[in-house]
Amino acid sequence: MARTSVIARERKRKRLVEKYAQKRAELKANGDYEALDKLPKNASPVRLHNRCKLTGRPRGYMRKFGISRVTFREMASNGKIPGITKASW
Template structure:
């Protein structure tokens, strides 16, 4: 489990990216890089990190499900993800 402060920081960045998305796109289209530079640094989508929605783990992230491999395995074994079962051959 990631620290609550790390998860909160990530949520704050996600909110800033969403808030300034239209403005960033307009400034990029106009080529106004001076104004683009004055926007908050955390408003850039490059600063986002893929993190597990449940635990905040940054590594082993499965993009399709939005969770880490550990959380995915636990949920799959508990039958909480429809259509997913453990392979056996």
């Protein structure tokens, strides 16, 4: 599991992106890049990184479910994800 400080940092970035989204869009549309440069760095959506909602794992993230592949496999094996079954042939 990821450190709680890393998970908290990512949450903080997400809030900043949401807070400044409207202002960033207006500044970009007007071409005012100097004012855009004065916004916080973490207000840019490029700085966000997808993380598992349960463990905070940054790699192997599955967008459709919002969790990592490891967590997905555990939950699927336990039958906690509806419609997902283990393949057998």
